[in-house]
Amino acid sequence: MIVCLKIGSLVVMALALAWAGVFAWWRQWHMALAELSLTVVGLAGWLLIYSGRMNSALIVIQSALLVFVVCFTLMFDVPNAGIPRITHLYLLFLALFGYINYLRRKSKVQIGLIAACLGAFVVLSCTTYALPFARVIPDDIRSAGVWINGVLATTMMWGGVWAIQREFTRPKGMALELRNAVRNNEMRLYFQPQIDHAGMIIGAEALLRWEHPKRGQVSPGEFIPVAEEAGLMPLLGGWVLQEACKTLVDWSDDPVLSRLTLAVNVSATQFKVDDFESSLLELVGVHGVNPARLKLELTESVIVHDMEPTVARIERLRGAGIGFALDDFGTGYSSLSYLRRLPLDQLKIDRSFVRESLECERSAGLVKSIIKLGLDLGFVVLAEGIETTAQHAFLLKCGCDEFQGYLFGRPMSEDDFREHVRTATFAAADASPDLLRRAVGEIRSGNERAVN
Known part of the structure; x- marks a missing residue:
């Protein structure tokens, strides 16, 4: 316009x-x-x-x-x-x-x-x-x-x-195309690595991509708002959860990938569907997924409305072993009163704070305070949007537990992610503990058996 x-x-x-x-x-x-x-x-x-x-x-x-x-x-x-x-x-x-x-x-x-x-x-x-x-x-x-x-x-x-x-x-046209995209298998899951303080890949975030047959890859920033307006987020979110469960099952046979967690974003409309818990637990049970490897990421806007039912829903799913993370922390309705009550496992620092962390002392102090707050409340703190080694070094110094961003890998297809994890594992084998050495040995043995 x-x-x-x-x-x-x-x-x-x-x-x-x-x-x-x-x-x-x-x-x-x-x-x-x-x-x-x-x-x-x-x-x-x-x-x-x-x-x-x-x-x-x-x-x-x-x-x-x-x-x-x-x-x-x-x-x-x-x-x-x-x-x-x-x-x-x-x-x-x-x-x-x-x-x-x-x-x-x-x-x-x-x-x-x-x-x-x-x-x-x-x-x-x-x-x-x-x-x-x-x-x-x-x-x-x-x-x-x-x-x-x-x-x-x-x-x-x-x-x-x-x-x-x-x-x-x-x-309306794009909403109709989105419905057909799920039916026609045009949606894809991409995976962005998450690493710990030692630099080892410990999991990934599943990100939705649309491979349009004529337009190529459509940006999530273009189709997600349309899906929200048209009420299609439960449909898309349900597809993402199902594919995430299938992915975790595929990873379970790999000695390195089987230890990774997979984080999935859940929208407000999807999370508030009446049968969300039962459907998710049924999905996990049908696929035989280890629920401890699945993590749901919720934004603050999902949580602050209808606090009591939301907390009860989270507790029921956590009781089954599924983890929860608070995504984009600091960009919405951040409040110590609700943060203290939430049964969460992880706090994700929004990329905007990471981007500004080295620009001035005030931004740096804010990031330090967020990390300390999360650790004091017993959360695992993950920073996303890390693009430079200087940002990573600063966050490490502040005590941040886990990291995600282009510095460690862009969102990639499942095949590319598998290769990325294997390459990173082999590269760190000499400096890794015994458990990782055994995992690398199992990978090599598995490859030799496949060749024979």
Whole structure:
């Protein structure tokens, strides 16, 4: 939308300059000056959008264009028996443009501008009123302007209708595609390694990816909001949990992978489904998964609403052996009162804190306090979003238990993750304890048996 507004502002300036040139050629200096004022409006809008003040830009542009169209129509575009009034057609587009902005952000000011545009359109369409001191555009210019402005106004209206249609149909279309994606096996689990303070891989976070047959890999930032709005998170989350259980079963036969935990994000709508616990426990039982290897990650927004039922649900699942982590800690409703009551196993420090930890002493002190708080409450503290060795060293010094981020591996397919774990295990074999040495030996023996 920002790109479209920038282009629209440039188009307004270009058209206004073109008409100013035409009027100047015909020595209609008052009309040329009016068009130059419209150029100023377009420039002001573009500068506001460029500076990031989008809401101000939209209101300023609409208000200025409304005043300009009304004044220009009453001053210059006076109808006669042979040539109709035409400039007021732009008011319909302004009203439509205002409605598009209203869909983006509800505003009483926006409603007022829409009403003013429609009201002015009705008045100018139904009357031939003009200002007493009007300077009517000569008919030879107006005869060409009627067609040009008529085509431009209609084209702009078509563009506005297309934008609204796209806004209304895009989420529904993607929601339908998401349903079909689960059925057509287009969803994939990717895995990002999690390591301990010694640098050993101790688990992974399962991350959902959509391999669209035509668009390629669709970003979670694009389809997750659509899934939440369409109520599809229980469907997607159920698929993720089922695939996670299958993955843990596959890993159970591997001497190294069998010791890893697998963390799965659970949305608020999925977690609050009535039969969530029974369905999950049935899934774990059917696949024969060791529940201690499965960890559910909840955000603060899931927990703070309906605290008592949420705590009871967590305790029942923890009683079965499933672990729980509080994800993105510090970005929501962080409160010691609820944190003390939550039966959690792990606290995950949000990547935004990690990213800013080395930027200033205040950010560093905040990270230290979060880690100390988590440790004092008996949680395992994991920091995510680690991208540099300096961040890792700082978090180690602060006493952080576990780590996750691009520094240790990007999200990868299951085959790539298996290879990554094996490579990391072999690389650390010489420095590893006896248990890891035995695991490496079992891997090698298994490979030799497979070859034979």
